[in-house]
Amino acid sequence: xxxxxxxxLLREYVSNPGLQxxxxxxxxxxxxxxxxxxxxxxxxxxxxxxxxxxxxxxxDPPDHPLQGSEILRSKGYPEDVIYAIKSHADYLTDxxxxxxxxxxxxACDELCGFLVACALxxxxxxxxxxxxxxxxxxxxxxxxxxxxRDDIVRGAADLxxxxxxxxxxxxxxxxxIADVLDLVPEPGAKSGEP
Numbered sequence: 001x002x003x004x005x006x007x008x009l010l011r012e013y014v015s016n017p018g019l020q021x022x023x024x025x026x027x028x029x030x031x032x033x034x035x036x037x038x039x040x041x042x043x044x045x046x047x048x049x050x051x052x053x054x055x056x057x058x059x060d061p062p063d064h065p066l067q068g069s070e071i072l073r074s075k076g077y078p079e080d081v082i083y084a085i086k087s088h089a090d091y092l093t094d095x096x097x098x099x100x101x102x103x104x105x106x107a108c109d110e111l112c113g114f115l116v117a118c119a120l121x122x123x124x125x126x127x128x129x130x131x132x133x134x135x136x137x138x139x140x141x142x143x144x145x146x147x148x149r150d151d152i153v154r155g156a157a158d159l160x161x162x163x164x165x166x167x168x169x170x171x172x173x174x175x176x177i178a179d180v181l182d183l184v185p186e187p188g189a190k191s192g193e194p
Contacts, residue, residue, distance in 0.1 A: 003042075006049050009075070013053045013068075021181050022113055023049050025174055029108035030101075032173035037100060046077075047084045047105055061091045090151075097158060107155030110147055111170055116181060117144035119174075123189035126175045131164040134171075 014020050030048030034041040054068030069082045080101065087095040087102040088109055097103050118137050119125045138149050156166040178184050 003045075003049075005075075006046055009050065009071075010053055014056050016056055019052060019056060021116070023052055024177060024180050025112040025116060026051060026105070026108050028177045029112055029170050029173045030104060032169065032176075033104045033108070034101075036169075037104075039100065043078065043081060044101055044104065047081050047101060048108065050077075050081075051085045051088055051105055051109065061089065065089055066092075100159075103155075103159045106151070107159040107161070107166065108170065110151040110155065111167065112174070114138070114144055114147045114152060115167070115170055115174060116183065117147065119181075119183045123186045125183040125185050125189070126171055126178055127185045127189070129171050131167040131171075134167050135164070 010020065010023060014023065027045045027049035031041050031045040033039075034044035050068070050072065051065070054071065055064045058064045058067040065085050065088070069086050072082050072085070073079075080099065083095065084099065084102045084105050086092050087097045088105045089095070097106055114137075115126075115129075115134065118134055119129060122129065137143050138152070153163060156163040159166070161169075174181060174183070
């Protein structure tokens with residue numbers, strides 16, 4: 001389980017640049033949480049990076065993430081990584097989120113997608129983005145409508161973190177890879193809220 005092996009798997013199964021960026025965002029978020037919690041950063045990052053690698057080929061439940069879990073198992077990935085990936089799907093009722101890694105993946109997945117959507121609306125992208133502005137956007141149902149707000153709230157609660165702190169923490173994590181996410185501030189953009 002090394003990053004190059006993970007990236008080869010990603011390139012083999014994922015051609016959509018937006019999905020790739022989402023996977024990189026969740027990887028960065030999971031790495032940051034692992035470091036904060038004193039966990040295995042490479043294992044957590046792998047879980048974040050590969051959590052949706054099967055989605056493009058098998059988008060329908062329960063194929064996603066069950067098809068991917070079988071591929072990961074055949075390639076020798078650890079069972080706790082496979083379990084965490086399976087547990088991020090609410091419809092797999094036989095895979096409750098138990099470990100901190102399971103809970104972190106669920107907490108980071110939807111929120112990363114929402115943060116990227118928010119950042120794309122701002123000239124400064126992630127720079128200067130605040131939890132307050134993100135919470136305000138969460139109240140607009142038509143904005144990033146595919147993102148489940150209940151999952152964001154439930155994810156933070158299950159992880160045992162304050163939602164505003166969780167949002168701020170993930171904004172900081174994503175800023176570390178802003179170039180990879182195509183979220184570098186526009187030239188001349190001010191860092192404050194719009």
